[in-house]
Amino acid sequence: MPEPVRVLLDPGDDVRVSVGLLERHDPAGGLIVAHPTPGMSSPAATAHDVLAALGRSVRRLAAERLIGLDPAGRAVQAWLLTDEIEDLVVLRADRLSAAGWDWLLQVCRRTGVRLLLVCHVHAVPAPLAAVLEGVEHQIITDLRQALPDRQGRAREPASSRAELEPGFLGTDDEVCQEGRTAAMTWLETHTGATVLDIAKVLLFLTELVQDSPSRNHTVAQLRGAQSGFRAHGFDLRFPAWKPMAEGRLTGPGLDTDGPDLSPAVLERIRAGVAHPAIGAGIAISLLTRMSVLFLHTLPWEALSPDNTVLRLTGFPDYSTLFPSTQKMRDKTPLTAVFVVPPAVRPLLQALRHFTELDPSKRPRHRMFASTPFTLERIGPAAAHCAITLPDQKRWKAASLYDTWQGWVTCTHTSWKAQPSHTQLRLDRIFTPHRAQRMRTRAVQTNGTEQAYSAAPITSW
């Protein structure tokens, strides 16, 4: 294992050293080569050079507020950790300032990255030697010692909904049957429970329809799941099928048109945005179709620690006048759960690192508290990446009120569905036998069975 800090001396300034190292640049394999901008030696400029080496755009530094060393340095560390970079090579390091060297050493100490400084001089410059004092380092003159037989690691391919296998492409009844089977399999792990955590139910339903190729498939799968739940005595209710099938409601499985988190889109976010918060913001906006105005207050508790699930909770906004005939919900919170595709998780992880690296150590309860998270900043960044954000106009933007998940309820009953209910055309029939009706009504009135659990999840 080589030393954490190495200095490669190349007094001849041989083209083969610089070009040979630049050709080894392989971010996916954990090695990046920073090529400092001529005439710039400050730590902030070095941070920008490393950002560029990481493949992030440095053309909107001012717009993303990454000019200073603090935000740029934190972004560099966040991306180094997220991309699991193991080796950082800095060319023409003899032209950096002492502060620049010091900053590089700090970054490598915090992130565990091995540092190779390439100096085109005969001996280590005295200021650099002073900075390296007390730091375990090695001085080498041969490029082969610099990167000895380094094996690039294999990365798992970025996957997203578009890359995953499409859902079951059968007739509606077959799709429905698949949903029913999946629901019954899931419920077998909850045998004996009479109260189901609505968040877990929503997570199951979301995972079920996440890769659905069309809204009709989604509706069919949800109907099947509903049937499976009823077979176990749970009255799983959804909003009306028609607005779901017509796209008047949003949520996983229904947003099959419009901008998608395809690998190409994610690659554009990675290459076009340097600020972790802005990159994560665009991704979450595309994933949830929610407005930036809603997302900017998202708490960290909404995201699971492993960045796999995003749970949005909020109370319905009744600022709009409702007709008196329409029933309004009480103070029950609306909940929607989104499964974060694997390719999106690194963006959220980078945001997590960026927030944790805040030197002020102020408590950050909100995900986007580390940066002014407004449409004025997210919109141009998305436009720079050639990405169209979901409609942000107040009267058009999606809210939890518009998701199908916000209307899902799951009630335990004392009866189970008849076998005939497995058929799609009969799925609306879910009534108890006449002898059971009176008893059920009495139980619900007494409140001995909790019908709905929407309490915020405090722990994942």
Next chain:
Amino acid sequence: MSLDCSSAVSLGRWIGTFSGITTRRWSLVGTRRRTQDGVPRDAAVRRLLVLRGEGRLTAAEAQLAAAGLGVSLRTVWRWLEEAQESDHASGRKESVRERFEVGDELRERLAYWRGNITAVHRELVAAAAAGGPEAPSRQTLQRAVQRDVLRGDRAGLRAGELARREHDVFLSRPATHRNEAWEGDHVEAPVWVDVEGRLLKPWVTWFVDAATNAVAGVAVTPGPASRESILAALRWAIALEEPYGPPGGLPGKVRIDRGKDFLSRAMMCVHGDAGLGKTLSVNAALRALVPADVCRVQFRARPTPRDIRHVLFEALGVGGSPPSRPIEFDTLLKDALAERFRVLVCDEAQWLSRECFELWRHLWDDRRTNIAIVFVGGGDCYRVLRREPMLSSRVYVWQEFRRLDRDQVLAVIPAYHPVWADADPADIAYTDAHAGHGNFRAWSKITSHVVTALARLERDVPDREVLQWVFSRIGGTSA
């Protein structure tokens, strides 16, 4: 009045430095003479003397120093004279010391003594004692060798070619089977060969089998390697019959060393005195070779990296407004230079500073850009570029332009313009000796005046009378 901008600016900054931080430090010493504002007079005068020693001192710099010191210009001149007189009296020399550099002759001696610097120094001392040039000290020689001779070359001199190759940057590859991969390269052989009466250094192009190190094909050409020589070497490598075999056949793949010369992506330096047609020749050649891919950039005196960025921004036709930050600017330029192959012609390269060369190198080294750079410059362009180690291994061709000798003048000038077609060769030689001096720009001026004179005098052929009138117009010697 000519103003050397860089010197003036550096002097101004330098004085500013002294009037700021350094002044406070020196005030504790209190032994130096200083002006009313506290600026050390000796230091400023010493700096001006250095400039005078280099022949770069102008009135503008003296004026700048006077303004910085808060005295009149006459006072500065007086101080300079006084200082120079006192230096002369004390035998002190303020001239710039020339750096000792390793030349070709010294390299030969080093090779003869297998890199033994002490032995070379002993030889130099002996030569100096025998009436030769002054020998440097052993430490100076050692420093110069360390600086000017590459580490690999030094190892090669000591222990041979294999030791030199140890310092080459080769990525280790596992040995495979014969003809799995060939490696192609070419080099100018360091020998002089008589080719039809002309001394030339031949070029060798070859393909080596990577597994066996057998030379599969080779081609020796009198001029620089070209497409033809590469194809000839390839033919040799592929053919198996005598005399080309037995090494050879069909390779699995062919590797070339980043392909700067094979792919024509290289740096080139065209240098020579002013008026020899460097820019014209480069432009004409590129117009014929890559008319749509040439990007010419020319700067005012002493450009900065910022100037280069802006000129490239304009020349490449990048839309929008230029970015303010260098890193954003460079990214934009690299994106533009990655679109397609381009040849960047940088004229008057002798004015470029190290930072400017750094910028050119930065753009050229980038993996995405697809450019060749041609540096064109007169005067001491060769020396300026050779001084930069970064360019030594990157510039592929150092093309020198020289004055036409008398035979070339007699062959070229009659074809250059109809007025010379029937001129007496003696008159052409006479013109070249007194005004032309083998310089095309001078010949262009002479020709223009000759055409005017012939039209006025209603003559067809220039004679001595016409030529002397022309000389009187252009300042050449008439006798």
